[in-house]
Amino acid sequence: MTLLTVERLTVALRDDLDHPLVRDLDLEVAPGEVVGLVGESGSGKTLSSLAIAGLLPPEMLVTADRLEVAGNPRSGPRRPGAVDVAMIFQNPRAALNPTMRVGRQVARAVRANRGGGRQAAHDEAVRLLGRVGIPGAAKVAKAYPHQLSGGMCQRVVIAMALACTPRLLIADEPTTGLDVTVQAQIFDLLQELVADTGCGVLFITHDLAAVAELCDRVEVLYGGQRMESAPKVELFERPRHPYTTHLLESVELDVDPWADDPGVDLTLPGCRFAHRCPAVHDRCTAVPPAYPVATGHRSACFLCEEERVDTA
Amino acid sequence: MSAAATDGATPVQTTETGRLRVRLGTLLRRPLFVVGLTILVGYAVVAIVGPWLLPDPLATGQGGPLQAPSADHPFGTDRFGRDVLARSVAAIRLDVVLGVTIAALAMTIGSAIGVLAGYWGGWVDEAIMRCTDVLLAFPGFVLALIIAAVLGDNVRNVVIAVAIAYTPHFVRLTRAQVLSVREMEFVDAARIGGNRPLRVAFRHVLPNSLGPSMVQATLVTGWAILDVAGLAFLGVGIGPPTAEWGVMVAEGANDVVSGYWWTSLFPGGMIVLAVAAFHLLGDELEGELR
Amino acid sequence: MTLLEVRDLHKTFGTGSGAVPAVRGVDVRVDRGETVALVGESGCGKSTTARVVAGLTGATAGSVLLDGQDVAAGALDGQSRRRVQMVFQHPAQSLDPRSRVEGAVVEPLRLLRGTKGREAQERAAAALRSVGLGPELHHRRPGELSGGQQQRVAIARALVVEPDLVILDEPTASLDQSIRARIVSLLRALQDRTGVGYLFISHDLSVVRRIADRVAVMYLGRIVETAPTEELFSDPRHPYTQALLAAMPSMDPRRPRVSATLAGETPSPSRLPTGCAFQDRCPLVHDRCRTEDPLLSSRGDLVEVACHAVGPPVG
Numbered sequence: 001m002t003l004l005t006v007e008r009l010t011v012a013l014r015d016d017l018d019h020p021l022v023r024d025l026d027l028e029v030a031p032g033e034v035v036g037l038v039g040e041s042g043s044g045k046t047l048s049s050l051a052i053a054g055l056l057p058p059e060m061l062v063t064a065d066r067l068e069v070a071g072n073p074r075s076g077p078r079r080p081g082a083v084d085v086a087m088i089f090q091n092p093r094a095a096l097n098p099t100m101r102v103g104r105q106v107a108r109a110v111r112a113n114r115g116g117g118r119q120a121a122h123d124e125a126v127r128l129l130g131r132v133g134i135p136g137a138a139k140v141a142k143a144y145p146h147q148l149s150g151g152m153c154q155r156v157v158i159a160m161a162l163a164c165t166p167r168l169l170i171a172d173e174p175t176t177g178l179d180v181t182v183q184a185q186i187f188d189l190l191q192e193l194v195a196d197t198g199c200g201v202l203f204i205t206h207d208l209a210a211v212a213e214l215c216d217r218v219e220v221l222y223g224g225q226r227m228e229s230a231p232k233v234e235l236f237e238r239p240r241h242p243y244t245t246h247l248l249e250s251v252e253l254d255v256d257p258w259a260d261d262p263g264v265d266l267t268l269p270g271c272r273f274a275h276r277c278p279a280v281h282d283r284c285t286a287v288p289p290a291y292p293v294a295t296g297h298r299s300a301c302f303l304c305e306e307e308r309v310d311t312a
Numbered sequence: 313m314s315a316a317a318t319d320g321a322t323p324v325q326t327t328e329t330g331r332l333r334v335r336l337g338t339l340l341r342r343p344l345f346v347v348g349l350t351i352l353v354g355y356a357v358v359a360i361v362g363p364w365l366l367p368d369p370l371a372t373g374q375g376g377p378l379q380a381p382s383a384d385h386p387f388g389t390d391r392f393g394r395d396v397l398a399r400s401v402a403a404i405r406l407d408v409v410l411g412v413t414i415a416a417l418a419m420t421i422g423s424a425i426g427v428l429a430g431y432w433g434g435w436v437d438e439a440i441m442r443c444t445d446v447l448l449a450f451p452g453f454v455l456a457l458i459i460a461a462v463l464g465d466n467v468r469n470v471v472i473a474v475a476i477a478y479t480p481h482f483v484r485l486t487r488a489q490v491l492s493v494r495e496m497e498f499v500d501a502a503r504i505g506g507n508r509p510l511r512v513a514f515r516h517v518l519p520n521s522l523g524p525s526m527v528q529a530t531l532v533t534g535w536a537i538l539d540v541a542g543l544a545f546l547g548v549g550i551g552p553p554t555a556e557w558g559v560m561v562a563e564g565a566n567d568v569v570s571g572y573w574w575t576s577l578f579p580g581g582m583i584v585l586a587v588a589a590f591h592l593l594g595d596e597l598e599g600e601l602r
Numbered sequence: 603m604t605l606l607e608v609r610d611l612h613k614t615f616g617t618g619s620g621a622v623p624a625v626r627g628v629d630v631r632v633d634r635g636e637t638v639a640l641v642g643e644s645g646c647g648k649s650t651t652a653r654v655v656a657g658l659t660g661a662t663a664g665s666v667l668l669d670g671q672d673v674a675a676g677a678l679d680g681q682s683r684r685r686v687q688m689v690f691q692h693p694a695q696s697l698d699p700r701s702r703v704e705g706a707v708v709e710p711l712r713l714l715r716g717t718k719g720r721e722a723q724e725r726a727a728a729a730l731r732s733v734g735l736g737p738e739l740h741h742r743r744p745g746e747l748s749g750g751q752q753q754r755v756a757i758a759r760a761l762v763v764e765p766d767l768v769i770l771d772e773p774t775a776s777l778d779q780s781i782r783a784r785i786v787s788l789l790r791a792l793q794d795r796t797g798v799g800y801l802f803i804s805h806d807l808s809v810v811r812r813i814a815d816r817v818a819v820m821y822l823g824r825i826v827e828t829a830p831t832e833e834l835f836s837d838p839r840h841p842y843t844q845a846l847l848a849a850m851p852s853m854d855p856r857r858p859r860v861s862a863t864l865a866g867e868t869p870s871p872s873r874l875p876t877g878c879a880f881q882d883r884c885p886l887v888h889d890r891c892r893t894e895d896p897l898l899s900s901r902g903d904l905v906e907v908a909c910h911a912v913g914p915p916v917g
Binding site for chain 3: 040041135149150151152179180181182183184185187188191206207208209210212213214232233235236237247250251252255256257258259263
């Protein structure tokens with residue numbers, strides 16, 4: 001059973017339904033799997049994850065054929081106690097209430113999701129803080145966010161996320177802005193959590209190296225469309241979509257320094273990479289389906305049509 | 313809305329510095345703003361067109377004193393037989409122009425001082441802040457009254473007095489903005505680019521610190537009109553026979569008791585409408601800035 | 603030919619018990635046309651060092667010599683100001699939101715070189731061209747540009763006065779990974795063209811590897827290792843450098859993940875222990891480390907390391 005099943009997710013501003021910011025996105029996360037959602041700014045990766053978590057404001061219209069976490073559809077208002085999805089964000093300090101001690105914030109998350117009394121919640125909060133690798137958790141629980149470093153704050157946020165025993169953890173650029181040695185620690189923590197609880201992680205980033213380190217599978221997004229989906233090694237060694245190739249190459253140094261990057265063009269009717277693609281042709285005015293090109297490897301490019309393989 | 317990790321492609325909109333990035337189109341979608349604007353535009357039109365259509369505001373003996381509102385005199389006449397409507401309309405120009413002048417004066421001087429306080433810090437900041445503390449300890453109207461009494465009883469001094477009363481607000485507002493703007497990288501870049509400190513402060517920091525002050529300015533215009541009228545009511549600054557709302561309210565006050573309500577009510581109502589209009593403008597501007 | 607020489611630089615913020623020693627004796631040298639990188643994590647003092655060199659803040663002790671002339675005492679005067687320019691970390695923030703692109707590039711030209719009118723405009727246009735921005739962008743405000751474009755404007759602004767040294771403080775940290783390479787490429791191309799020297803501050807080793815000739819690793823206000831770039835990456839000597847490199851994610855999906863080798867976090871610079879600042883996290887720590895602060899000393903081949911556990915070159 002997959003943890004997260006998303007079929008044809010579309011996110012658009014109600015004022016501008018003709019130009020959806022995310023269009024017909026498919027995603028899957030299996031238990032115990034870390035899936036990287038990769039793309040540049042404007043690719044729709046954050047919007048999709050917010051849509052999955054149910055955090056978008058009413059000005060946005062979210063539609064999907066299927067949007068299920070652990071088999072439960074996620075449409076309609078969120079029922080308390082039935083929280084399967086937790087999310088952590090890029091700026092941990094901004095996610096914490098600066099006027100409240102961190103222990104209390106975690107305890108509140110525990111009570112909101114599992115009920116129970118004050119003392120029990122506090123004890124559990126301390127336990128969770130220890131679980132995320134904070135030394136001297138009981139003492140740290142009394143601290144305010146501004147007294148803690150960025151790495152510690154992120155751990156507190158992860159502890160709060162764990163308070164709801166999530167089946168799916170969405171991490172939106174959780175280590176951008178943190179030191180690289182702290183990032184390594186956070187990655188360790190995420191891997192431990194996955195191994196211990198069997199939860200799935202949707203890891204959103206623009207950093208391909210982080211993906212190479214941490215993820216099992218990779219979904220590549222551009223302009224709100226999924227371009228390619230593959231197991232990690234496959235993606236890096238045998239990319240099958242022009243955008244993925246472009247992305248991998250652009251991380252290398254010898255690119256043309258004077259070329260400017262045109263923005264995302266939401267008015268394109270077909271493939272949203274068409275205006276930048278070196279292999280663009282007439283068919284690209286239609287949306288390419290996600291052709292299977294190898295086991296677990298799909299590419300949404302008409303160039304792959306000939307080579308499609310019959311295994312999904 | 314601030315800029316997060318940026319790509320090479322998507323333009324980034326930032327209002328970090330509180331700069332007033334407002335387009336008229338967006339403002340016009342706010343109904344309250346339209347109301348306020350309509351009132352002010354209406355006033356402006358009436359003030360410009362009125363003198364041709366209406367009788368002389370100073371001319372007495374217009375069909376008898378204390379005539380109730382009628383077709384000939386929609387606002388009635390006062391105890392000297394002057395047409396109340398004509399006087400009310402003539403007063404628009406006076407009161408609104410004075411209000412705007414005062415706000416502009418207070419904002420210009422206040423924000424300049426605010427930049428000095430915020431950018432230099434240290435004892436300069438302390439000194440300026442203590443001065444504003446003293447000024448703010450008085451209710452604005454009372455302060456204006458005191459200053460006007462000290463300076464002498466004429467229009468020019470009323471303008472100065474009321475402007476002084478409102479300057480501390482702008483000092484504070486600007487200084488608060490400056491405290492965060494001065495930490496921004498473009499200020500460092502300006503220094504590295506050869507700007508001397510005074511130029512950095514006035515050419516780069518100040519223009520980016522005026523957002524909240526602009527909003528405040530519209531509110532202050534409204535209050536200043538009220539203050540000018542209030543002082544005139546008390547006999548300070550502008551006096552009879554000038555057509556000014558406060559003067560008119562004062563002159564009509566005695567007659568109200570005798571049942572002649574129109575001589576004070578209409579000018580009073582014009583004050584309220586003017587102040588309300590500026591308030592609406594200011595409120596909606598502030599909403600847009602956020 | 604030495605362009606910049608920083609000698610025993612100290613910078614302490616605050617006084618008394620609240621004093622924070624951000625930089626504690628740093629030596630850096632940049633030759634003409636060379637790129638020297640200062641790397642380290644938060645709190646190491648690299649940005650503070652950059653700001654002192656740029657003249658944005660004064661040094662508490664030590665000297666900053668630009669072609670032999672000491673500028674550490676305070677703000678750089680007009681003459682030396684022209685020779686050192688800076689590019690900042692947040693492109694959107696480093697441009698005055700109310701100035702247009704052309705104006706932003708013309709201003710330093712006018713103020714530092716006295717170039718006026720037509721000539722200033724032409725030079726500015728040329729500088730913008732050299733970073734890949736055409737005249738259609740001249741009248742835009744920063745808010746109408748993308749992050750990459752904003753940073754290009756900032757680079758043009760820095761280079762238009764033809765400085766000898768440009769300090770780049772995390773110039774790519776706020777940009778998407780796919781844009782970083784382009785900006786780094788651009789910086790290299792411009793350096794080849796103009797012979798300008800770069801002092802490149804970064805926490806991103808992968809970027810540093812591609813632009814720096816020499817790298818200095820900082821930890822808590824001190825330099826712990828310096829070496830030519832490739833030497834540093836292939837044979838890091840100091841345990842902190844090794845931990846940094848191990849923590850750096852690589853683009854190789856087959857490389858098995860090494861779990862974090864460095865526990866805990868960087869201690870606060872206001873509460874430094876006696877002896878080596880790295881002692882609480884160092885895998886090679888021993889008694890001497892707790893009493894004696896190691897000095898940066900040569901290990902041959904232009905490599906310098908400050909560590910008691912790293913021996914002198916063999917042979």
